[in-house]
Amino acid sequence: MLGHVPPLPQQPQRSPFSGHMVVCGDDALAQRLAVELRYVYGERVTLVLPPEPGTVRPELPLTGRGRAAALFGRMSSAMNRNGGSGSADGDTNAGVEAVRILQAAEPSDEAFEEAGVDSAAALALVYDDDERNIRAALTARRLNPRVRLVIRLYNRKLGQHLETLLDQAAAVASPGLDQAALDASTTVLSDADTAAPALAATALAGSSKVIQAEGLLLRAAERPPPPDGQAADPGLCTLALLSSTTHDPAGTEGSDSSGDEGPRLLPDQAQVAAAAGRGTIVLEAVSQPGPTAPGRRMGGRGAPLSQVFSRRLRWSALGVGLAVLGLAVASSFTTGDDPLHATYLTLLDLFAMGDPAIGDPTARQIIQLLSGVAGLMLLPLLVAGVLEAFGSLRTASSLRRPPRGLSGHVVLLGLGKIGTRVLVQLRELGIPVVCVEDDPDARGIPVARRLHVPVVIGDVTQEGVLEAAKIRRSRALLALTSIDTTNLEAALYARSVKPDLRVTLRLFDDEFATAVYRTLRTAHPQALTRSRSVSHLAAPSFAVAMMGRQILGAVPVERKVMLFAAVEVAGHPQLEGRTVEQAFRAGAWRVLALDVAPPADRRPDPAAPAPPPQAAGAGPGGLVWNLHPGYVLQPTDRVVIAATRRGLAELLRRRGSMARR
Numbered sequence: 001m002l003g004h005v006p007p008l009p010q011q012p013q014r015s016p017f018s019g020h021m022v023v024c025g026d027d028a029l030a031q032r033l034a035v036e037l038r039y040v041y042g043e044r045v046t047l048v049l050p051p052e053p054g055t056v057r058p059e060l061p062l063t064g065r066g067r068a069a070a071l072f073g074r075m076s077s078a079m080n081r082n083g084g085s086g087s088a089d090g091d092t093n094a095g096v097e098a099v100r101i102l103q104a105a106e107p108s109d110e111a112f113e114e115a116g117v118d119s120a121a122a123l124a125l126v127y128d129d130d131e132r133n134i135r136a137a138l139t140a141r142r143l144n145p146r147v148r149l150v151i152r153l154y155n156r157k158l159g160q161h162l163e164t165l166l167d168q169a170a171a172v173a174s175p176g177l178d179q180a181a182l183d184a185s186t187t188v189l190s191d192a193d194t195a196a197p198a199l200a201a202t203a204l205a206g207s208s209k210v211i212q213a214e215g216l217l218l219r220a221a222e223r224p225p226p227p228d229g230q231a232a233d234p235g236l237c238t239l240a241l242l243s244s245t246t247h248d249p250a251g252t253e254g255s256d257s258s259g260d261e262g263p264r265l266l267p268d269q270a271q272v273a274a275a276a277g278r279g280t281i282v283l284e285a286v287s288q289p290g291p292t293a294p295g296r297r298m299g300g301r302g303a304p305l306s307q308v309f310s311r312r313l314r315w316s317a318l319g320v321g322l323a324v325l326g327l328a329v330a331s332s333f334t335t336g337d338d339p340l341h342a343t344y345l346t347l348l349d350l351f352a353m354g355d356p357a358i359g360d361p362t363a364r365q366i367i368q369l370l371s372g373v374a375g376l377m378l379l380p381l382l383v384a385g386v387l388e389a390f391g392s393l394r395t396a397s398s399l400r401r402p403p404r405g406l407s408g409h410v411v412l413l414g415l416g417k418i419g420t421r422v423l424v425q426l427r428e429l430g431i432p433v434v435c436v437e438d439d440p441d442a443r444g445i446p447v448a449r450r451l452h453v454p455v456v457i458g459d460v461t462q463e464g465v466l467e468a469a470k471i472r473r474s475r476a477l478l479a480l481t482s483i484d485t486t487n488l489e490a491a492l493y494a495r496s497v498k499p500d501l502r503v504t505l506r507l508f509d510d511e512f513a514t515a516v517y518r519t520l521r522t523a524h525p526q527a528l529t530r531s532r533s534v535s536h537l538a539a540p541s542f543a544v545a546m547m548g549r550q551i552l553g554a555v556p557v558e559r560k561v562m563l564f565a566a567v568e569v570a571g572h573p574q575l576e577g578r579t580v581e582q583a584f585r586a587g588a589w590r591v592l593a594l595d596v597a598p599p600a601d602r603r604p605d606p607a608a609p610a611p612p613p614q615a616a617g618a619g620p621g622g623l624v625w626n627l628h629p630g631y632v633l634q635p636t637d638r639v640v641i642a643a644t645r646r647g648l649a650e651l652l653r654r655r656g657s658m659a660r661r
Helices: 028-039 063-081 109-115 130-143 156-173 179-183 191-201 269-274 311-335 339-350 362-395 417-428 445-450 484-497 510-523 534-546 645-660
Strands: 021-025 045-049 099-103 122-126 148-152 186-189 208-213 216-223 237-241 280-287 410-413 433-437 455-457 476-479 502-506 529-532 551-557 560-568 589-595 638-644
Touching: 021 028, 021 109, 028 045, 028 122, 028 534, 045 109, 099 109, 109 130, 122 130, 122 534, 130 148, 130 156, 148 156, 148 534, 156 186, 186 191, 186 534, 191 417, 191 529, 191 534, 191 551, 237 269, 237 551, 237 560, 311 339, 311 362, 339 362, 410 417, 410 484, 417 433, 417 445, 445 455, 476 484, 484 502, 484 510, 502 510, 510 529, 529 534, 534 551, 534 560, 534 645, 560 645, 589 645, 638 645
Parallel strands: 021 045, 021 122, 045 099, 122 148, 148 186, 410 433, 410 476, 433 455, 476 502, 502 529
Antiparallel strands: 208 216, 216 280, 237 280, 551 560, 560 638, 589 638
16 A cells, blocks of 8 residues: 555565566655656556654654655546546556555665565666765666666766766676667766756746757747737747646646646647637757857956956056056156156156156146155055955955846855756856855855855845845846745745745745745736746656656746657657658657668767768758658657657557567
8 A cells, every 4th residue: 555664674575576666765856756657657666765864663654755655645646637547557556556665774785675676677776865876876786787777966977987887787797688778777867957957947038948968959938828819929839838827826837737727738739729828838949059158257367357356446547547647748748858758757756766856847846746646546556456466366266245236147045956057057058146055065165166156155044145145136036945945935035025036946845836836926926936846857857767768858837847858760659650740649749850860870869969961951960850741750760759758658668568579
């Protein structure tokens, strides 16, 4: 029964499943991933959670298990209300029985044996600690060389090395493993990298959504409902219809439990025509991204002179220079000296090195006195310049404060894993940022220091902290701490200071997010409010990887997610032998592009850099985007599709079923 966790036995008991999915984790991502695998892909899932801190008796109820059980219950109810089933195979009762929740303090050999890792099809290690995930991955590869591993790592470079190492171990332990299975045997992902683009996009003007995957750039745009009597511009294609309540001040963002009023992903032409009063998300452009412009340095070694010295000091230096020039011209004009000689005498007087002009004409004496006064002005100017130069070099290795006059920036709360990735994303887009963090040793502090981004150290719930971040003159607030109530408190206070501020909240619980969204929209109907869950954005990527695939990217549509993936046509009866128009299934998937590269030259990721395309109309990376609706998809083709979570699950499941037959 779902949610019932038997006492941890003294001796490990073998899992009753085989060919199932095992998820090990200690936070919201593990729970979301288990929900995704069970209720979207119809897989049997074993979820391994750690005990609650301070728990002595293992039979005591656990907070983590209780939250997981509640999440499973809500997801099952939502699927039933939407006409779906508890599992992808249509077995409603199986959804309850197939979710097995275990308790284990560490992902040890005993825990893996009880979870049935030795007979599992895939294992996801999504602990928040990279080191724990690495140890668990090495153990799992030893116990089952053929198990598909999906590992959560924040360190990108380490992830690449680990993926290569584990793939080599699988090849050595299983010499007969085919290349396709070997390529998918180990996948290293980062929830921060997956969610950061979507979170950063909410801070931009408008509501653009950008997907960038190894040389491929897709830009989708959110468009308001057209005026009466006018047709909406579909762009390249219409990806989604927004909720009917999106433009209602008391409305809410739609999710899987919203029913007909919620957003509709991948609608057909009839649905778009009938959706009067609804906003749309359209695919606007597909291109190759240009070279990333380095973030503008704001001081330190190698910085421009204008960023080493303050504006006041530069104006003062200019004034003294103009005074010296004027005195030199006056000296040359009144005494008849050569201009160079007159300048030389003026400088000697300026530095108090010249002889007194006793017996010289009155004009010369006046100029010498004025030069002495200018010299007195120069001395403090030189001292200030030296101090500022040393100060700039010193602050290159320390945190900066928000400069005076800063405006149009984004205030980013929290410099943990997610906040750090979003910070980098915003700086790559050239958006000025001010960070707020209460922990001076947070993960993102060195990154902010390296990027010369101003940081305010303090508790955001304390008075004066947001004011120090110049919240009144900011363009948006991104509240990305790991505590829902902290994010909410910061958003409410920021809205009280600036009612029209664009706000994005990181919230886990869907019901809580819905209530918050509705309240903020009612109180501030003219301001943009968004709530996002990192685990909700990242879980589909991890689930697809456990099925042996990788997605190119994900676009949030309110509180739903649309996926972009590369799919081989062979083995998919929904695609093979059909035209592009026939292959389109409303609410499930849509073919967007065709990979024209020969099969032998194709990259695992079709968006990766490729040789020049050989077909007319080919776009970035050898992809054709202006496909004719009558083009017949061949078994040798590979296509890029936009799909819902359930649509992609159906494609992957059917292919897996055919392979087993």
